[in-house]
Amino acid sequence: MKQTSLPIDTTNLFEVVCHEQTLSRAFQSVKRNKGAAGIDNVSVEDFDKIKTKELAQLKQELINWDYKPMPVRRVEIPKPNNNGVRLLGVPTVRDRVLQTAIKMVIEPILDPMFSDSSFGFRPERNQRQAIETAKSIIASGKEYVVDIDLSKFFDRINHDRLIALLAKHIDDKRILRLIGLTLRSGVMTDQGFQASTLGSTQGSPLSPLLSNVILDVLDKKLEQRALSFVRFADDCNIFVATVKAAERVMENITAFIENKMKLVVNSDKSQVAKSNKVKFLGVTIVNGTVAIAKQSMSNAKEKIKELLPRGTHKTLDQTVQGFNQWFIGWVNYFNVTQYPAQIKAIEAKARRRLRVRFIAQCKRRKFLFKQLKKRGVRPKTAARIAFSNKKRWALSRSKAVENALPNAYFDKAGLATYSNNKLQHWFPVSRWVHLT
Numbered sequence: 315m316k317q318t319s320l321p322i323d324t325t326n327l328f329e330v331v332c333h334e335q336t337l338s339r340a341f342q343s344v345k346r347n348k349g350a351a352g353i354d355n356v357s358v359e360d361f362d363k364i365k366t367k368e369l370a371q372l373k374q375e376l377i378n379w380d381y382k383p384m385p386v387r388r389v390e391i392p393k394p395n396n397n398g399v400r401l402l403g404v405p406t407v408r409d410r411v412l413q414t415a416i417k418m419v420i421e422p423i424l425d426p427m428f429s430d431s432s433f434g435f436r437p438e439r440n441q442r443q444a445i446e447t448a449k450s451i452i453a454s455g456k457e458y459v460v461d462i463d464l465s466k467f468f469d470r471i472n473h474d475r476l477i478a479l480l481a482k483h484i485d486d487k488r489i490l491r492l493i494g495l496t497l498r499s500g501v502m503t504d505q506g507f508q509a510s511t512l513g514s515t516q517g518s519p520l521s522p523l524l525s526n527v528i529l530d531v532l533d534k535k536l537e538q539r540a541l542s543f544v545r546f547a548d549d550c551n552i553f554v555a556t557v558k559a560a561e562r563v564m565e566n567i568t569a570f571i572e573n574k575m576k577l578v579v580n581s582d583k584s585q586v587a588k589s590n591k592v593k594f595l596g597v598t599i600v601n602g603t604v605a606i607a608k609q610s611m612s613n614a615k616e617k618i619k620e621l622l623p624r625g626t627h628k629t630l631d632q633t634v635q636g637f638n639q640w641f642i643g644w645v646n647y648f649n650v651t652q653y654p655a656q657i658k659a660i661e662a663k664a665r666r667r668l669r670v671r672f673i674a675q676c677k678r679r680k681f682l683f684k685q686l687k688k689r690g691v692r693p694k695t696a697a698r699i700a701f702s703n704k705k706r707w708a709l710s711r712s713k714a715v716e717n718a719l720p721n722a723y724f725d726k727a728g729l730a731t732y733s734n735n736k737l738q739h740w741f742p743v744s745r746w747v748h749l750t
Contacts, residue, residue, distance in 0.1 A: 337411060
């Protein structure tokens with residue numbers, strides 16, 4: 315059934331947010347996105363069971379101005395290569411519903427005002443479009459990139475500055491007040507409650523839109539200077555024709571960001587370089603083509619080590635299921651590459667890790683010899699491999715082990731694979747087979 319849209323008066327937005335239809339649609343969005351419970355331990359499933367009561371209560375609290383958001387639950391996500399942690403926050407489900415409702419109401423007002431060079435967290439815009447735009451700009455002759463990295467951007471957002479920017483387009487002050495309450499809801503950590511006087515929670519449904527409001531100031535400055543750029547969230551690349559121009563732009567724009575916007579540019583990660591030396595959204599543009607960046611490939615290989623350990627208490631079914639879940643998402647993001655061999659290299663790495671597991675399960679060399687013979691390896695070859703002094707990783711690359719466990723075996727075992735520009739996943743979990 316097609317949703318009917320409510321008429322929106324920019325001075326009467328609060329009533330639209332509080333409307334039963336808006337709150338109900340907001341909950342359906344939260345439900346689709348799933349996500350963990352907040353500090354009240356109420357899951358999306360728990361909320362769904364009593365959603366009529368919960369949404370009615372939320373509406374009444376809003377109308378009476380009794381609503382008060384709960385602190386977000388702090389979650390630490392390790393960054394690749396042990397490079398620290400990323401701090402996320404998990405609001406309660408009811409707070410996520412309200413934030414989603416606010417986003418649904420104000421996004422149609424704000425989004426048309428954003429730059430055409432902004433692609434992150436916007437309707438009908440995505441990472442693939444951002445990469446294609448960057449590729450097109452580079453092809454026009456602007457091959458030097460001013461790669462600007464903002465240090466802890468979400469943590470440094472000034473609340474008063476943000477509300478002032480919103481007030482230029484949002485006439486209903488009650489909406490601004492609700493957003494202010496959300497920004498100042500605080501954080502619950504293992505050490506207890508922490509007030510939030512600065513920043514916007516990563517993990518909040520409203521946070522991406524608010525980040526675009528802040529960074530639109532940068533976009534307008536770059537447009538004013540007639541600079542070619544592509545921005546995806548806080549990842550911004552500016553393209554110029556010469557290294558001298560790039561250095562000048564880096565100096566001027568850094569000063570603008572730090573002095574006018576009161577944000578911090580990470581000088582260690584920001585750089586001026588040719589496009590083939592710059593990672594943008596995980597890819598690098600090389601000679602007019604898109605390739606997965608070296609660092610992204612390295613991160614993927616580290617992830618495979620984590621998902622497919624040589625020794626684990628998990629069954630093979632669980633291990634393969636975990637890998638597939640990650641790999642399908644990874645391919646859906648990185649299939650922009652024009653070098654399919656990069657994806658094949660990740661597949662090969664995964665298969666080799668599983669071959670190592672097969673060897674590890676055959677704890678004694680004599681048992682490995684029997685298993686290789688059982689899988690069609692000639693006895694003489696099986697003996698030479700099984701009783702060699704090579705370690706597991708070296709053995710996994712031997713022709714004997716590859717013949718015993720060929721690529722087709724892993725296809726039939728349910729391991730997701732990428733072939734002819736399509737993801738393939740042959741059998742459900744119930745038909746996966748064990749290596750031994």
